[in-house]
Amino acid sequence: xxxxxxxxxxxxxxxxxxxxxxxxxxxxxxxxxxxxxxxxxxxxxxxxxxxxxxxxxxxxxxxxxxxxxxxxxxxxxxxxxxxxxxxxxxxxxxxxxxxxxxxxxxxxxxxxxxxxxxxxxxxxxxxxxxxxxxxx
Amino acid sequence: xxxxxxxxxxxxxxxxxxxxxxxxxxxxxxxxxxxxxxxxxxxxxxxxxxxxxxxxxxxxxxxxxxxxxxxxxxxxxxxxxxxxxxxxxxxxxxxxxxxxxxxxxxxxxxxxxxxxxxxxxxxxxxxxxxxxxxxxxxxxxxxxxxxxxxxxxxxxxxxxxxxxxxxxxxxxxxxxxxxxxxxxxxxxxxxxxxxxxxxxxxxxxxxxxxxxxxxxxxxxxxxxxxxxxxxxxxxxxxxxxxxxxxxxxxxxxxxxxxxxxxxxxxxxxxxxxxxxxxxxxxxxxxxxxxxxxxxxxxxxxxxxxxxxxxxxxxxxxxxxxxxxxxxxxxxxxxxxxxxxxxxxxxxxxxxxxxxx
Numbered sequence: 001x002x003x004x005x006x007x008x009x010x011x012x013x014x015x016x017x018x019x020x021x022x023x024x025x026x027x028x029x030x031x032x033x034x035x036x037x038x039x040x041x042x043x044x045x046x047x048x049x050x051x052x053x054x055x056x057x058x059x060x061x062x063x064x065x066x067x068x069x070x071x072x073x074x075x076x077x078x079x080x081x082x083x084x085x086x087x088x089x090x091x092x093x094x095x096x097x098x099x100x101x102x103x104x105x106x107x108x109x110x111x112x113x114x115x116x117x118x119x120x121x122x123x124x125x126x127x128x129x130x131x132x133x134x135x136x
Numbered sequence: 137x138x139x140x141x142x143x144x145x146x147x148x149x150x151x152x153x154x155x156x157x158x159x160x161x162x163x164x165x166x167x168x169x170x171x172x173x174x175x176x177x178x179x180x181x182x183x184x185x186x187x188x189x190x191x192x193x194x195x196x197x198x199x200x201x202x203x204x205x206x207x208x209x210x211x212x213x214x215x216x217x218x219x220x221x222x223x224x225x226x227x228x229x230x231x232x233x234x235x236x237x238x239x240x241x242x243x244x245x246x247x248x249x250x251x252x253x254x255x256x257x258x259x260x261x262x263x264x265x266x267x268x269x270x271x272x273x274x275x276x277x278x279x280x281x282x283x284x285x286x287x288x289x290x291x292x293x294x295x296x297x298x299x300x301x302x303x304x305x306x307x308x309x310x311x312x313x314x315x316x317x318x319x320x321x322x323x324x325x326x327x328x329x330x331x332x333x334x335x336x337x338x339x340x341x342x343x344x345x346x347x348x349x350x351x352x353x354x355x356x357x358x359x360x361x362x363x364x365x366x367x368x369x370x371x372x373x374x375x376x377x378x379x380x381x382x383x384x385x386x387x388x389x390x391x392x393x394x395x396x397x398x399x400x401x402x403x404x405x406x407x408x409x410x411x412x413x414x415x416x417x418x419x420x421x422x423x424x425x426x427x428x429x430x431x432x433x434x435x436x437x438x439x440x441x442x443x444x445x446x447x448x449x450x451x452x453x454x455x456x457x458x459x460x461x462x463x464x465x466x467x468x469x470x471x472x473x474x475x476x477x478x479x480x481x482x483x484x485x486x487x488x489x490x491x492x
Contacts, residue, residue: 069490076486084478091274092465099460103359106400107407109340114408116334119310123328131320 140237141212142375145169145177150213150234152376155254155454160372174372211236223347226292226379235375246381248369250297250432252361254377255455258288261437264457265450274473276466279443287440290454292374292433293355294346294382297363298339298393299430304422305334306405310412329412333405336425339397341366344389346382346431351449357460358451361434365455369433379433386429398422 142151142160149164151174159168208219213234220227225241228234242248256264269280308331315324341363345355401422409415435454440447443464450461 072486072489075489076482076484079485080478080480080482083481084474087477088470088474091470095272095274095463095465097353098463099458100353100357103356104342104396104400105360106339106404109342109363110400110404111338111340112335112404112408113338114333114335116305116332117408118330118332120330121327122330123326125326125328127324127326129322129324131317131322133320 139209139212140239140371141234142174142178142237142372145173150375151372152235153253153373154376155256156260158253160375171370171372175370178372209236209238223349223380223383224378225381226374226377228376228378235377237371237374237379239371241381242371247431248294248433249430250366251292251369251373252365252432252434252455253367253373254290254435254437255365256457258290258437261288261290261439261452261454261457264452265439265459268459269463272463274465274469276443276464276469279464289438290377291436291438292377292379293350293436294380295355295432295434296344296346296382296384296386296389296393297366297430297432298342298344298397299428300339300342300393300397301425301427302337302339302397302401302422303335303425304337304401304420305332306402306420307332307418308406308409309416309418310409311414312411313413331409331412331415333408335405337401337404337422339400342393342397343434344393344396346384346389347380348384348388350380354449354451354460358436358453358458360458361453361455366432374433377435382431394424 143149144151144162144165144167146167147162147165149162151160151162151169153159154161154168157168159170160174161168207222208217210217211229211232211234213236214229214232216229216231218227218229218231218236220238224238226235226237229236266280269275310329310331312327312329313324314327315322317323343359343361345352347355398420402417402420405420406415406417437452437454439450439452439461441450442448448462448464450459450463452459
């Protein structure tokens, strides 16, 4: 019974994390696809055009911010998942082969006597690359 | 099969080697004896090992009624007949628990040259094991208990110790990198060198397992031992422990040893090229100038445990305490840890990404 409870809680934790990841990814995706039409009045076209332009600017700024938020979330969750997976695999494999370190300390038990040694420069190669400047 | 049981000089009880005192102790009268005292008293027993006539000729055993090369021997203490397999050289009687050394299996050219005695007792071995388990967070909660440890036994395992003088040379290509900036440009300079090294390498006490039936990985990774503790072999060291005799001759492992020493030679030559950012070995040639092989027994505390109906083995170096083996990993604990790590890491990376 205890084992079943433990396994279930572990499974629930994993499912919750996956659902969290999926849910926030969907939120990020939806944010990228939202489109609304700003309200405009028919009369007083000249004044309303200025207001429209202002509202469109605000809308674009908001959409851009939401896109950036969604992107950061997706990157955060994706990176977190990959790093967590790698860490868990490393821990599990360390338990399977505990203590597999170097069996022969060659630096203590082997002695090298050099008779001849040569280091000859055969080639020098220079690469040149233009540094891209960021245009904000 | 000739057997030997070391008995207390004072009371006649069984004598065992005591790792804590590094002396031979009697459990009955609490007497302790040094190796010299034992040699003086039992000296003729060790001399029998040098007598080729005393060696048991295993090939004469025609009737393999036990099916695994087992041999029947008589306990020198209680007279009970006990079966052991073909490589066992020391054990204990299952009836009276007296330590027994099968001296016939260690005679002649099967006599070990060297031995490293046990450095700590079975109790200390268990404590080391429990201390190591405390550092392992993902062990199942109920694992660290006597209930799971079926048995811990001290076993001497056979090894070949190789002293090898090699002479050779190697050629390699080394590269040095340098980067710098000037104005709007980044420059990367790569200098390529042709490297050659020639020299002699003297390998000392390279260990190679001499028992084919055991797990090679376990016998390899329970090393290294401190060779300073090597001492001349005496049968008395085996008393109270189990021992295995070798079933692998020098010719069987020569190729393996040469291969491993070649790999170490590459590492040693590469260490002389540490000034380069990257090194590629093009070729290496090593020849053996001189070699000396010695047969030694090394101590291992072997622990068997059962978990989820599976029998596993865990080894502890009987001299240094180094551990090697497979440990059970609780997937539930690992999953919970993973979920927590995922949430924390995601929050940190998201926060950094959003702020930057």
